[in-house]
Amino acid sequence: MNLINTFLNVQVLADSLPQLMWGLVVTLKIGVTSILFGLVGGLVLAVGRLYAPFFVRILIRGYVDICRSVPLLVLLIVVYYALPFVGIRLSPFVSAVTALSLVSAAYTSEIFRAGIEAIPNGQFEASAALGLSNRHTMVDVILPQAIRIVIPPLTNNCINVMKDTALASVVAMPDLLKQATQAQALSANPTPLIGAALIYIALLWPMTAVVARLEKHLSRGTR
Amino acid sequence: MEKQARPLISVRGLTKAYGTFRVLHGIDLDIAEGEVVCVIGPSGSGKSTLIRCINHLEAFAEDSRITVDGIRVEPGPDLAKVRAEVGMVFQSFNLFPHMTVLKNVMLAPMRVRKIPAPEAERRARQLLARVGISEQAEKYPGQLSGGQQQRVAIARALAMEPKVLLFDEPTSALDPEMVGEVLDVMRTLAGTGVTMVIVTHEMGFARQVADRVIFMDGGRLVEVGEPSEIFDAPREERTRGFLRAVLNH
Numbered sequence: 001m002n003l004i005n006t007f008l009n010v011q012v013l014a015d016s017l018p019q020l021m022w023g024l025v026v027t028l029k030i031g032v033t034s035i036l037f038g039l040v041g042g043l044v045l046a047v048g049r050l051y052a053p054f055f056v057r058i059l060i061r062g063y064v065d066i067c068r069s070v071p072l073l074v075l076l077i078v079v080y081y082a083l084p085f086v087g088i089r090l091s092p093f094v095s096a097v098t099a100l101s102l103v104s105a106a107y108t109s110e111i112f113r114a115g116i117e118a119i120p121n122g123q124f125e126a127s128a129a130l131g132l133s134n135r136h137t138m139v140d141v142i143l144p145q146a147i148r149i150v151i152p153p154l155t156n157n158c159i160n161v162m163k164d165t166a167l168a169s170v171v172a173m174p175d176l177l178k179q180a181t182q183a184q185a186l187s188a189n190p191t192p193l194i195g196a197a198l199i200y201i202a203l204l205w206p207m208t209a210v211v212a213r214l215e216k217h218l219s220r221g222t223r
Numbered sequence: 224m225e226k227q228a229r230p231l232i233s234v235r236g237l238t239k240a241y242g243t244f245r246v247l248h249g250i251d252l253d254i255a256e257g258e259v260v261c262v263i264g265p266s267g268s269g270k271s272t273l274i275r276c277i278n279h280l281e282a283f284a285e286d287s288r289i290t291v292d293g294i295r296v297e298p299g300p301d302l303a304k305v306r307a308e309v310g311m312v313f314q315s316f317n318l319f320p321h322m323t324v325l326k327n328v329m330l331a332p333m334r335v336r337k338i339p340a341p342e343a344e345r346r347a348r349q350l351l352a353r354v355g356i357s358e359q360a361e362k363y364p365g366q367l368s369g370g371q372q373q374r375v376a377i378a379r380a381l382a383m384e385p386k387v388l389l390f391d392e393p394t395s396a397l398d399p400e401m402v403g404e405v406l407d408v409m410r411t412l413a414g415t416g417v418t419m420v421i422v423t424h425e426m427g428f429a430r431q432v433a434d435r436v437i438f439m440d441g442g443r444l445v446e447v448g449e450p451s452e453i454f455d456a457p458r459e460e461r462t463r464g465f466l467r468a469v470l471n472h
Contacts, residue, residue, distance in 0.1 A: 043364050125280055126317035130331035130383060131307030140330060 009191040016183035016192040023179030024199055030093065030175060031162040035098035038161060039154075041101060042108025047138065049113055060109070067106030073167050075099045080171040094169035104161050111153045115146035148215075159204050162167040166200075176200070231256040231387060231418055232277060232291050236421035236455040239272055239442075246272050247283070248442045254387070256421060259413045261421045261429035261450075265465060273439070274389045278309040292386055295412060307335050310380030313393040316372045318364035318379070324351065325360040335383065345380075348415050350378040370422030374408055378417070387418040395426060424466045430454050435438045438462045 049060045067075075080095040090098060119142050127137040169178035180196035230253035239247040246269045254260055262270040275281040277289060279296050289296040291305050319327050325409040326348035330339045338346075350448040352358050354374040356367075364372050373393055380388055390409065406428050413419055413432045423429055429436055429450065436444040438461075444461045457463045 120317075122313060122315055122317035122338060126311075126313065126319070128280060128311070129278055129306055129311035129313075130379070131303045131335045132331060133334075136334045140317055140334065144439065145319075148321070 007190060009189050009192050011100050012187045012189045012191040013195050015194065016187065019179045019183050020176060020192060020199060022196055023176035023196070024203070026093075026179075027162075027168075027176040028203075030096050030100065030165045030168055030173070034104055034165070035158050035161050036067075036071070037097065037101035038108050040105025040156075041105030042110075043112055044104060045109035046112035046116060049109060050116060057078040057189060062077075062134065063210065065194070066194045067103050068110075072099060072103050072104075072164055073170065075103065076096050076167055076171060078113055092171045095171050096173055098163055099167075100164060103164075104157065107157050107160075108154065111150050111157060112146065114153075115150035115214055116142055118149050119145050151211065152214050155208065159207060162204055163200070229293065230254055231258075233289065234277070234419070235288040236271075237273070237276060237287040237289060239269075239281060239287075240274040240284070242279045246274070246442050249287075250442075250444055252437070252444065252447075254418065256386070256418055257416045258434050259419045259432055260421070260435045260437060261433035262313045262437045262439060263424070263426065263429060263435060263453075263465075264419065264437075264445075267441040269442040270437075271391050274311075274391060274420050274422055277308050277387075277389060278311060280311075303335070307331075308386045309384055310383055312373070312376050312380055312390045312398050316364070316369070316376045316396070318372055320364050323361050323363055324356065324367070324375050325366065327375060327427055328382045331379070332382050336351035346407070347378070347382060350381050351375070353381075353411075354378045361396065368401060369397045370404045373397065373401075373405045377405075377408055377412070381412075387420065388412070390419065390421040390423070392422050394423070394425065424469070426454070426466075438465065440465070 045060050049057055052060070065116065076095065076099040079090060079099050080092065083090065091139035122136065123141055123145070127141045128211070132141070165175055168178040169181070170173050172178070176196050176199060180192045184190055232252070232254040234252040235413065237247050237250040237252075238245070250273060251271075262273065264270050272281055276283045276287075277291065277296065279289075279298065281304055282298070283289075286364045291309055294301055294305050294308075296305050301418070317331070318324075323331065325344065325347055326435065328350060329343040330338070332343045332346065334338060334420055337340075348360060351360055353375070354377055354399055356371055356374055358372060359375075361369055364375065367375065377388075377393075393409070394405050402425070406425060409421070410428070410432055421429070421433075431450075433450050435447060438452050438453060438457070440457070440461050446453060446457060452458075453462065454466065457466060
């Protein structure tokens with residue numbers, strides 16, 4: 001038996017590569033969209049959790065805790081298979097993005113909150129003493145400093161979201177994993193799966209490197 | 224000169240408590256425009272808390288009343304207006320570490336006073352020259368010495384053209400060799416008619432610069448008077464004891 005021919009069959013790989021690439025495009029679309037929604041949602045939730053009226057803070061806290069305790073796969077299946085029973089019929093793409101964004105926003109809000117809370121109180125006091133509005137205090141003083149602090153955990157979260165896009169294959173989304181399993185079935189050979197794994201690694205490994213450089217760049221000239 | 228009809232800052236019955244522990248006991252104080260007031264006293268006497276109430280960095284009892292230029296200091300829409308008129312210099316500088324020195328000074332005039340960037344920059348550079356750090360304008364606060372940072376903080380407060388400047392122990396966090404440069408800047412400011420309220424442990428400075436000195440202890444104004452009265456002929460035993468302790472070491 002030839003291990004190379006089984007797991008890294010060049011012919012099978014070449015044949016399935018276009019299909020895998022289409023899958024990669026779908027994966028990227030789901031991932032990037034979810035990451036963006038998650039970041040914006042997380043920022044809003046974090047600021048709300050810290051400064052909104054008491055009642056809103058409780059609601060946000062409940063939301064965050066629930067999203068952090070529900071398995072993403074369960075949430076995705078609920079969104080895609082259960083919501084149609086109450087008349088909400090979402091496409092596989094929208095279902096995947098919804099589930100991923102909801103959960104990502106919850107995690108992101110916790111990261112942002114920790115970042116904001118890490119800013120010394122003197123920064124808030126100096127802003128207040130100058131007469132800056134709450135909005136300007138956040139936008140000009142607090143968030144630019146908080147973002148430097150949260151970039152490493154935020155990156156990890158983005159990488160997790162990218163990886164979790166593979167769950168979308170269970171709601172018939174033709175993402176990278178789905179394409180790979182189909183190609184595997186077609187060719188009766190696991191090489192497309194190995195190919196998909198290598199593509200995930202090739203995609204996410206550089207992402208960590210890029211962010212490490214960004215971090216270095218952002219921290220220039222502070223403290 | 225005719226005496227001011229209305230004081231710039233008026234404090235009436237100022238009371239503040241942390242839980243059941245009272246830090247300020249019904250303080251009454253008027254400060255006139257152009258006056259330089261130094262507040263001295265042992266640590267924990269409430270002097271920092273007093274000036275932090277003036278711009279409401281500390282909340283205080285609701286039946287207390289503070290007005291700055293006729294506007295009542297209380298939470299609400301007018302608070303930012305009051306704060307824009309009240310500059311503050313902190314013990315720990317509190318510069319914005321992610322902005323250059325120049326941007327630190329420009330930020331509030333641009334955001335609060337809506338002054339266009341070129342005009343804000345021109346004025347910021349003037350102020351930095353005034354506090355003697357023009358050459359450092361493009362640097363970040365972290366690259367400056369403590370004395371330089373505190374002078375930037377003074378320029379940042381001045382950039383809002385406040386009616387009064389509050390100083391909360393501005394030299395207490397500085398290495399001894401840098402205290403002089405900051406006090407020099409403050410001395411020059413006092414000479415230009417800026418209203419200043421200064422919490423300080425620098426007795427020589429207070430004696431030289433203040434129009435009035437306030438000695439606080441236990442959350443009360445124990446003695447208020449001209450520097451010569453407080454330092455040379457204190458009436459209260461507590462003042463005498465404090466001055467003996469700080470001047471003979």
